[in-house]
Amino acid sequence: MSGARPFQDNPALRVDGLAVARGGRVLFSGLSFAAGAGDYVELRGANGSGKTSLIRALAGFLPPRAGTIVFERIEEPALALHYVGHSNGLKSNASVASHARYWAGLFGGVGDAEGALVRVGLSGARDRLARTLSQGQARRLALSRLVIAPRPIWLLDEPAAALDAQGRETLGALVAAHRADGGIVVAAVHEPLGPEPSLALKVGA
Amino acid sequence: MNAFSVTFRRDLAMMWSGGGALTPIGFFLGATLLVPLAMGPERSLLESAGPPLVWIAAALAVLATLERLFQADLEDGSLDQMLLSRAPLEWLVLAKACALWCAVGLPLALAAAPAAIALQAPVDRVAAIVLSLALGTAAFIGIGLVGAAITAGVKRGGVLIALIVLPFFAPPIIFGAAVASGEDVGAALAVLTGCALGAMALGPIAAAAALRLQAE
Numbered sequence: 130m131s132g133a134r135p136f137q138d139n140p141a142l143r144v145d146g147l148a149v150a151r152g153g154r155v156l157f158s159g160l161s162f163a164a165g166a167g168d169y170v171e172l173r174g175a176n177g178s179g180k181t182s183l184i185r186a187l188a189g190f191l192p193p194r195a196g197t198i199v200f201e202r203i204e205e206p207a208l209a210l211h212y213v214g215h216s217n218g219l220k221s222n223a224s225v226a227s228h229a230r231y232w233a234g235l236f237g238g239v240g241d242a243e244g245a246l247v248r249v250g251l252s253g254a255r256d257r258l259a260r261t262l263s264q265g266q267a268r269r270l271a272l273s274r275l276v277i278a279p280r281p282i283w284l285l286d287e288p289a290a291a292l293d294a295q296g297r298e299t300l301g302a303l304v305a306a307h308r309a310d311g312g313i314v315v316a317a318v319h320e321p322l323g324p325e326p327s328l329a330l331k332v333g334a
Numbered sequence: 335m336n337a338f339s340v341t342f343r344r345d346l347a348m349m350w351s352g353g354g355a356l357t358p359i360g361f362f363l364g365a366t367l368l369v370p371l372a373m374g375p376e377r378s379l380l381e382s383a384g385p386p387l388v389w390i391a392a393a394l395a396v397l398a399t400l401e402r403l404f405q406a407d408l409e410d411g412s413l414d415q416m417l418l419s420r421a422p423l424e425w426l427v428l429a430k431a432c433a434l435w436c437a438v439g440l441p442l443a444l445a446a447a448p449a450a451i452a453l454q455a456p457v458d459r460v461a462a463i464v465l466s467l468a469l470g471t472a473a474f475i476g477i478g479l480v481g482a483a484i485t486a487g488v489k490r491g492g493v494l495i496a497l498i499v500l501p502f503f504a505p506p507i508i509f510g511a512a513v514a515s516g517e518d519v520g521a522a523l524a525v526l527t528g529c530a531l532g533a534m535a536l537g538p539i540a541a542a543a544a545l546r547l548q549a550e
Contacts, residue, residue, distance in 0.1 A: 185550075188414070188417075188418070189417075190414060190417065190549045190550060191550050192550070207417065207418050208418070208420055210418065211418070212414055212415070212418060214411055214414060215411070216409070216410055216411025216414070217410070217411060218410060218411035218412045218414065218415045219410060219411075219412075220344070220348060220406075220410065220412070222348055222351050222352050223344065223347070223348065227344070227347070230340065231340050231341075231344050232415070233340075234336060234337055234339065234340030234341075235337045235340055235341070235415065235416070235419045235420075235421075236337075236418070236419060236420065237336075237337070237420040274415070
């Protein structure tokens with residue numbers, strides 16, 4: 130992840146006139162922004178303003194009601210992005226190390242699952258089952274996906290939830306390193322994540 | 335390792351470690367071994383009614399495993415990650431189906447041997463019954479994927495799955511019971527193979543489409 134920018138083809142994300150509805154209710158409309166290599170977009174907004182829905186629409190899970198989401202210089206968006214949402218995507222009966230191996234296979238990672246666990250500070254917990262992890266540790270494990278398989282676009286929904294001060298520092302470092310690599314980070318937050326956002330966006334009315 | 339094999343291994347490990355694979359086998363053996371006790375030891379009665387009961391019990395045992403198959407993935411966020419995999423969702427669903435067959439379908443077919451003997455099936459027919467159930471459980475699982483995917487977002491969707499899926503269990507049960515009662519065994523096995531292959535090929539496609547809607 131270090132050295133010259135690995136995401137050399139300058140990925141970009143362009144959102145035009147986006148409207149997203151949940152359960153028949155339009156959460157926001159006419160949302161436009163653009164982000165290029167190294168950008169960090171911070172999404173703010175009250176509870177229920179549609180931050181999560183925006184992130185899920187960007188991930189391609191939720192079809193937008195109107196508007197377009199364009200990933201420039203990216204062939205297959207689903208293979209170019211990571212999503213860390215409210216649910217960590219963990220299986221309670223599987224160990225930390227087996228999660229890392231599973232994700233490495235699922236995302237076609239470069240294989241340094243071990244190193245990823247070290248980076249998020251879980252190297253001492255590799256044999257523990259996910260159900261014995263604390264909330265903060267479970268979130269760290271979810272964040273390890275970002276490192277296991279390098280992908281240019283990170284979509285993070287409240288990534289700092291349940292993290293302690295040191296965990297937030299680690300997250301800030303991950304985001305900074307990803308930006309230096311030429312990646313894009315879009316995060317919905319309530320408290321500033323640490324790194325200076327290149328664009329702060331208010332979602333909702 | 336690729337996405338198919340990690341999904342297969344993970345699902346297999348989860349089913350064994352959670353003890354989830356033993357429950358349907360226990361249900362199947364319990365249900366079939368109770369039949370002789372309930373119907374009495376009359377050999378002719380058991381011979382005619384017994385073998386088809388093996389099939390009913392196997393269908394219900396598979397049905398019981400379907401409810402949590404995708405629901406757990408939807409609830410814990412694993413489904414979102416599967417959508418971002420290099421492998422298409424259909425492929426991952428097939429991996430899960432194969433894991434379910436190895437953890438539940440195959441053991442059920444093997445458990446059918448003692449069950450069939452307890453139900454007075456002729457010993458020389460037991461091998462055909464085991465083989466027919468190995469094919470039949472594959473067909474049940476392939477069909478069941480669709481019901482499981484449609485009801486993944488429904489709490490306590492087990493009954494709903496049964497309503498959706500049971501009518502489609504009819505063809506394998508008809509031909510499976512034919513094998514069990516010894517009529518046209520070869521032809522019935524050929525049709526069962528067709529059911530199994532068809533269900534395993536089409537089931538993942540339909541299930542993946544339903545799961546994409548669930549992910550919204």
